[in-house]
Amino acid sequence: MSAVRPGSAVESPTGPGTGVGGGRLVHTGNVVIDVVMYLPRLPETGGDVLATGSRITAGGGLNVMVAAARQGLAVAYAGAHGTGPFADLAREQLAEAGIELLQPPSPDADTGFSVAMVEPGGERTFATSLGAEARLGPADLARVAARDGDVVYVSGYSLAYPSNGAALADWLPTLGPAITVVVDPGPLVAEIPAPVLAAALARADWWSCNEREAELLTGLADPGAAASALATRTGRAGVLVRTGPDGAVLVLPGAAPVVVPAFPVEMVDSNGAGDAHVGAFTAALARGLDPVDAVRRANAAAALAVTRRGPATAPTAAEVDTLLG
Template sequence: MTARLVHTGNVVVDVVMYLPGLPEPGGDVLATESRITAGGGLNVMVAAARQGLPSGYAGMHGTGPFGELARRQLAEAGIEIVQPRLADRDTGFSVVMVDPGGERTFATSPGAEARLGPADLARIELRPGDLVYVSGYSLAYPVNGPALARWLPTLDAGITVVVDPGPLVTQIPQPVLAPALARADWWSCNEREAGLLTGLGDPAAAAAALATRTGRAGVLVRTGPDGAVLVEGDRPPVIVPAFPVTVVDTNGAGDAHVGAFAAALARGLDPADAVRRANAAAALAVTRRGPATAPTADEVDILLATAPVD
C-alpha cells in the first residue's frame, strides 16, 4: 500500500492581508492586497502531495461558510477527508498580516478543528508506512491536546510521527508536551520555538538539547535564510544550508518545509538529503504570495540540480 501523510492538525481559513506596515495600537492601515483561503494544515498536506506523498486530513471541520471553503479546497487538492463535519460550529480562521519584508503575524480564532477528541482519533485507520503529522496548535487546544497525549503512545512503532510545535509552543501543557516529545520520530520547529523549549539561543545547541528529549529519530530546527540544523540521535548537529532567494511572502514556508521533508522520508531519502530537499521547497515557496505556495517535485528537482554545491 502507498504511504500517506495523515494530518491530525487543523485546517482553518486564512484571512490574509498584505500591509505597508503593521498598525500601531489603536490605529488602522489599508491593505494593498487581501485574500480569503483555506490554510493552516492544508499547506502541509499540499506540500507533501506536490512532492508525491498522498495526504489525508484527520482533523475536524465544521458546518458553515468556512467549513465549506476548507472542504472544497481539500477536495481540489486531492486530500482525503477522514472525519465527519461537526454540526454545531464552523471551522476557525486566522487573520494573517504580511508586512513588506514578507514576515507574517497571526491572530487565530479556533473553531471545529479545536474539537478533536478520543472518539475521533479512534476513527483513524493507519496503514503500515503511514506518517502521522501532529501540530502544536492541536497540542495546545484543551480538547485536542489531552486526546493526542493519550493516543500517540498507542501507535505502532512502525508509524513515523512528525511533530511541529508551532508558535503556540509555550502554551502546550507539560502533560501533553511530554508524550508528544517521547513519541515524535521527528521534531521539526523553527529557531524561535527551539529557543523557547530549551532556553538556548544557538539553534545547533537547541537542536542537540531537543534531541535528548525526543527519544526517537531526530530533530530539525529551521533557521530561515540560513537553512536548517539536523540532529540524528546522539550525533553532532549538521547545518544544511539554505538556497538564496528573494523573499516575497514567508506565510506557509515552514509548512512547505515540513511537508516536503515528510515526503522525502517516505521516499526513503537519507535525513540530510530530505532536509536539503525541504530547504529547496521552502526557498521556492517564499518567492510566491499566498499560503499554499509549495512547489512541485519537478520544481524542487530543478533547483537542486542547478543550485551551486557548497
C-alpha cells in the same frame, strides 16, 4: 557544527521512523481559513491601515498537506472540520488538492479563521478565531486507522488546544513502532500543557521546529545546541531546527549537529514557509531519502515558497528538482 555541501550525505539512522514506503501522511492538525492582508505597515494601537491586497483561502494545516501532496505523497486529513461557509471552503480546497477526509463534519460549529497581516518585507502577524477544528476528541481519533508505513503529523496548535491536546496525548502512545510520528510544535509551543508536551516528545520520531521554538523548549539560543538538547528528549529518528535564510540544523541520534544550507532567494512572503519545509521533508522521508538529502529538498521547497504570495505556495516535486539541479 559541520556544514554539508550539496550532494553530500550522512549515514541514515537505523530503527523506527527513519523512513516510510507506500504510506500516507495522516495529518491530525487543523485546517482553518486564512484571511490574508498585505499591508504597507502594521497599524498602531487603535489605528487602521489600508491593505494593498488581500485574499481568503484555506490555510493552517492545509499548507503542510499541500506541500506533501505536491511532492507526490498520499495525504489524509484526520482533523476536525465544521458546518458553515468557512468549512465548505476548507473542504472544497482539500478536495482540489486530492486530500482524503477521515472525519465527518462537526454539526455544532463552523471551521475557524486566521487573519494574517503581511508586511512589505514578507514578515507576517496572525490573529486566530477558533472553530470546529479545535474540538477534536477521543471519539474522532478512534476513527483514524493509522497503518504501518503511514506518517502521522502532529501540530503544536492541536497540542495547545484543550480538547485536541488531551485526546492526542492519549492516542499517540497507541501508535505502533512502524508508524512514523512527525511533531512540529509551532509558535504556541510555550502554551502546550506539560503532560501533553511530554506525550508528544516521548512518541515523536522526528521533531521539526524553528529556532525560536527550539529556544523556548531548551533555553538555548544556538540552534545546534538546542537541536542536540532536544535530541536527548525526543526524536527516535532525529531533530530538525529550521533557521530561515541559514537553512536548517539536523541532529541524528548520537551524532553532532549538521548544518544543511539554505538556497538564497528574494523573499516576498514568508507565510507558509515552515509548512512547505516540513511537508516536503516528510514526503522525502517517505521516498526513502537520506535525512540530509530530505532536509535539502525541504530547504529548496521553503526557498521556492517564500518567493510567492499566499499561504499554500509550496512547489511541485519537479520545481524542487530543478532548483536542486
